[in-house]
Amino acid sequence: MAGKKEMFDIVKTLGGVDTLEEAKAVFNKRLNEEHLARLLYIQNPEVLIKIANAMVMCEPDSIYINTGTEADRQYIRKASLAKGEEAPLAMEGHTIHYDLKDEQGRIVDRTYYIYNEGEAVSSLANKMLRDKAYEDIQDKMKGIMKGKTMIVGFYSRGPVGAPASNPALEITSSLYVSHSAEILYRNSYKHFDAEVTRLGHFFTNIHSEGLNRSEDLPKARVFMDRKFQTTYAFNCTYAGNTLLLKKGNHRFAVDKAVLQNKGRELSEHMFITGIESVKGRITWFTGAAPSGCGKTTTAMAGHHFIGDDLAQMWIAKDGTIRSINPECGIFGIVEDVNWEGDPKLMDILRKNGSEVIWSNVLVDENKIPHWVGNGEASPKKGFNFQGEWTEGMKDKNGKPIPLSHPNARCTVASTALNNYSPLAESPEGAETRVITYSGRDSDTMPPIWVAKNPDHGVVIGACIVSAATATEVGASGVKRAPWANAPFIPGSLGEYMNAQFIFFNSTDIKDDKHPIMAGLNYFLTHEARGGESKKLLGEKRDVKVWLTWLDKGVHKEVGFIQTPIGNIPEYKDLKSLFKSILDKDYPEELYIKQFSLYVDNIVGRIDLQVAAYSKEEKIPAKLFEVLTEQKQGLLALKAKYGPVVSPANLMAAQG
Numbered sequence: 001m002a003g004k005k006e007m008f009d010i011v012k013t014l015g016g017v018d019t020l021e022e023a024k025a026v027f028n029k030r031l032n033e034e035h036l037a038r039l040l041y042i043q044n045p046e047v048l049i050k051i052a053n054a055m056v057m058c059e060p061d062s063i064y065i066n067t068g069t070e071a072d073r074q075y076i077r078k079a080s081l082a083k084g085e086e087a088p089l090a091m092e093g094h095t096i097h098y099d100l101k102d103e104q105g106r107i108v109d110r111t112y113y114i115y116n117e118g119e120a121v122s123s124l125a126n127k128m129l130r131d132k133a134y135e136d137i138q139d140k141m142k143g144i145m146k147g148k149t150m151i152v153g154f155y156s157r158g159p160v161g162a163p164a165s166n167p168a169l170e171i172t173s174s175l176y177v178s179h180s181a182e183i184l185y186r187n188s189y190k191h192f193d194a195e196v197t198r199l200g201h202f203f204t205n206i207h208s209e210g211l212n213r214s215e216d217l218p219k220a221r222v223f224m225d226r227k228f229q230t231t232y233a234f235n236c237t238y239a240g241n242t243l244l245l246k247k248g249n250h251r252f253a254v255d256k257a258v259l260q261n262k263g264r265e266l267s268e269h270m271f272i273t274g275i276e277s278v279k280g281r282i283t284w285f286t287g288a289a290p291s292g293c294g295k296t297t298t299a300m301a302g303h304h305f306i307g308d309d310l311a312q313m314w315i316a317k318d319g320t321i322r323s324i325n326p327e328c329g330i331f332g333i334v335e336d337v338n339w340e341g342d343p344k345l346m347d348i349l350r351k352n353g354s355e356v357i358w359s360n361v362l363v364d365e366n367k368i369p370h371w372v373g374n375g376e377a378s379p380k381k382g383f384n385f386q387g388e389w390t391e392g393m394k395d396k397n398g399k400p401i402p403l404s405h406p407n408a409r410c411t412v413a414s415t416a417l418n419n420y421s422p423l424a425e426s427p428e429g430a431e432t433r434v435i436t437y438s439g440r441d442s443d444t445m446p447p448i449w450v451a452k453n454p455d456h457g458v459v460i461g462a463c464i465v466s467a468a469t470a471t472e473v474g475a476s477g478v479k480r481a482p483w484a485n486a487p488f489i490p491g492s493l494g495e496y497m498n499a500q501f502i503f504f505n506s507t508d509i510k511d512d513k514h515p516i517m518a519g520l521n522y523f524l525t526h527e528a529r530g531g532e533s534k535k536l537l538g539e540k541r542d543v544k545v546w547l548t549w550l551d552k553g554v555h556k557e558v559g560f561i562q563t564p565i566g567n568i569p570e571y572k573d574l575k576s577l578f579k580s581i582l583d584k585d586y587p588e589e590l591y592i593k594q595f596s597l598y599v600d601n602i603v604g605r606i607d608l609q610v611a612a613y614s615k616e617e618k619i620p621a622k623l624f625e626v627l628t629e630q631k632q633g634l635l636a637l638k639a640k641y642g643p644v645v646s647p648a649n650l651m652a653a654q655g
Contacts, residue, residue, distance in 0.1 A: 007116060009228045010134050011206060014142060015053025020045040023052035030055055031063055038065035041189075042154070044196050047169070050230075051152055054171045054206050059143045060150035066178065068154070068187025076151065076182060080175030086357065090367040093355040097176050099238045100214050101386055104360050105407050106240045106247070106487075111222040113490055122489050123616060133223055140219060141234050144208040148173040153181055156188035156195060157203075157249060157312075157326035161427035164265055164312035164324060166253055167195040168203035168245050177207060177242050180357060183413050184329035185245050203252050205244035207233040224251055226490050239331060239359070239409070246331070250310055251488045253326070258495055261314075263502035269485040270311040271295045272323050272430060273302025274421060275551040283551040286311045286323050287436035287520065288484040290466045292407070294438065294522065294540070296332040300344050301544045304421040305414065306430060308332060313432065315503070319510030322429030329413045334361065335406055336373030341540040348416045357411040360385040361404040371404035378403055433513075433554045434547075438520035439466030439481055443528035444601045447538065447594050448546045449566035450518045450553060454504035456566060457517025459626045462497055463609045480612055494618030501622055516554050519566065520546060529593040537594060545577045561647055562654045564633025565602065568595050571647065597645040599638040606631050 017023050023045075027036055042048060055063065066072045077095075080086045086095040112128040113121050121127045128136070151172055158165030167188065170181045188195060196202045210216055220235035222244075231248035233241055240247060253267035270286040277283070282304055289295040299308040307325030316322045332345070339346050348354045349369075361369045362384035370378055381390045385405040393401045414420045423430050437460045444465070451457035461483040480486075482493060489496045504517070522543055526533040549569050552558040560567035571591045578586035606627050613619045641649040 007227050008130070009230070010114070010130070010137055010225060010232070011050065011053045011057055011204075011230060013134065014138055015056035017049055017052040017056060020048060023048045026052040026055055031065075035063060035065045038067055039152070043193050047192070047196060047202060050169065050204050051171065054204075055150065057142060058145035058150060058173070058206070058208060060145035060148050060173065062149045064149055064151045066151055066153040066182075066187070067189045068182075073182050076175055076178050079149075080179050083175050085174060085176040086179070088367070089358070089363065089369060091352055091356075093353075094358065094369070095356070096358045096361070096363055096369065098385060099360060100212070100217060100236075102214060102217055103220065103236055103238050103241070104385060104405050105238065107220055107222065107236060107238075108487070110220050111241075112224070114223055114225040114227075116227075120492050120495075122486070122491060122493065124486050124493070125490070128223070136221060137223065137232055140210075140221065141206075141208065141232060144210055144234055145173045148208070151175070151178040153178060153187065154189040154192040155181060155185040155245060156191065157185065157245060157253070158324045159425050159427045160186065160188055160191045160195060162312070162324050162429060163427075164267075164314045164429075165195070165199070165427070166201070166203055166249065166256070166326065167192055167199065168205065168249050170205050170243075170245055172205075172207040172242070174207065174209050174237070174242060176237070176357070177239065180239055180243050180331070180411050181245055183355065183357065183411050184243070184327050184331060186328050201229065201256075203245075203249045204228075204230040205248060206230065207242045207244060209237050209242070210235040212237060222248070224248055224490070226252065226255055239411070243331075246310075246327070247488055250326070251490050253312065254485070254488055254496070255490050258491060258499045262499045263506055264315055264508075266313040266500070266503055268311045268313060268483065269309070269488060270435075271299035271308045272306035272311050272325055272432075273299045274304030274306070274430065275547050276303040277551060281555070283434060283554055284323065284430040284432050285434040285436065285547060285550070286313065286432050287438065288461060288464070289438045290440070290464070290481045290484045292333055293440045293466055293484070294543070296330065296345070297342060297540055298436075298438075298520070298543050298547070300342055301541070301547060303419060304423070305344075305417050305419045306421050306424040307414070314429075315506055315508045316429070319508060320513045321432045321509065321515060323432045324427075324429045325424060328415070328424065329411065331409055331411050334371045334374075334408050334410050335404065337371070338373060338375035340375060344417055344419055347418065348412050349410060354412060354416040358409070359411070360408040362389060371408055372402050372406070431513075432515055434516045434518065434550045436518050436520040436550070437461040437464055437483065438522075439464040439484070440523045441465055441521045442523050442525045444598065444605050445519055445521045445565075446568055446597070447521055447524065447542070448518060448549065449563070449568050450516055450550070450560065451566050452562075454514065454517065455501065455622050456626055458497070458500045458504055459623055460517060460519045460566070461500065462613075462623060463605070465605060465608070480609070492618055493613075493616050494620065497623065498618070498620050501620055516550060518550055522546070524594060537590070541582060542578075544581050545574065548577055548581055549573060561650050563597060563650050564630045564637065565597070568647070568650070592646055595647050597634065597637065597650070599634045599643050599645060603631055603634055
């Protein structure tokens, strides 16, 4: 294969199955009568050929065709327990899964796009030429399922019938991965053929944990083949690397939005939630934030929940922006999830009645899970992500080993939430009126600011800055996180940004249906505003106030103060909202600390963005025009009022 330059489908080349007749011959040889009948319910030739090639490449001992029935779900769950990929916990329906010690986040350094010479790939991503990737996959995936059972599942990333949904195959030897897929995605076995025909494509995901040994982790890989919309993952277990319906297929959906449906569709790393007013009006929000930066908490702050991680968006025929969640479950970080900040999620995690897969938390001698920041009494010993644990244990570098891994997760079905919206399963999607962008910004931006027009809104998304989190193995420090989506943008950032400008400026959006676009930041610290503590300048639950203010802003029920970076709230409105929503006083002194503009910090942030984007190709000029306009406005305020510009100064400046 070395030296072959043209495009070729790697799994098809390794499997050697080119026709439907050849595929059926493979099925007749490898499937028993029951599962052969199940598979042949699927009629699409390309789907069947893809599955046949995966079988030949991976060489499983047996094959289970998952049709999504309750009996199939129970088989997968029980088989995962029997295989030891999960273990039962005290609460009925709760299980625990542990990833390999050194693979409890995305293995970014071993994740690659497969590409051909001359093909544009994101400058922020790793890439490998097709010939070399072929050799790697051939070496490590050929025969990887010997002695194992292959599970084949048929899913829809989004409600069946929605314009922006994506049908996808999940082919894996991991019962844990298959169990997770059944919770997080809609099994669409009965509709799969029709959906592939309607949409004209399908995604394929092929995974095996291999021997599931730490010594194999250096050879672990996650490959994404954009040309053939196929992912490959091997020698790894963490769901972010293995449940490729999630971020692997999200990358393909981003490609589809940017390259095929530019200006009509978006694929975003966003929650979807609804805020209900006292009058019964529901305003739907989507919001971007990097993993570990509060997306789930913010989504749960809404009265009506649709999703906490991903959103497919499109401009509907009625001139509105519509959003669906490709998932129907939550794969959420549990650190700092507690009764005060996340009561709806805690209802699932601490009460009987729901199916939950836990990962990388501590389990005590009574088989009860515990995690950092749960607000409960912690056990002195137990078993956690690194093995047997006792309070005060330290790692080889002398650093205390926490109760749970910072990226410990819970996997639950959204239907378990008492505020899960029936609209989540509607192919029409939720009419989206507010879009927020946030990161983990401790010292620069105010808690909330609203773009004055769509161009400024796109720039807010392009300029997210965040502290690194435990979702990526080995990550540290503060970094740019454009749209909180950059790790999942396959092509150039310039193309993606251009698609954003086109979408939000589209004349197909009705004038009175343009969304508010806002920055959201509840990670400001006392230290950043003259204090000594690194604690938050406010509380996590304050986000309910910020979202409600945005809801009222959509409907022109509150005023605002104009600033160069966008519009901020007036004190009187926030004081009233804090009291009515949280029954909490909101001192004007706190308001001034949160909403004063620290000009030098913000200008430094702008300069960081300009310098970084100047190194990228094809970045739209609009970005630099907006940032220059904002910087000049900030420097003019600094010349008049000094480096810290208070809300009172801003009100005086706007007259």
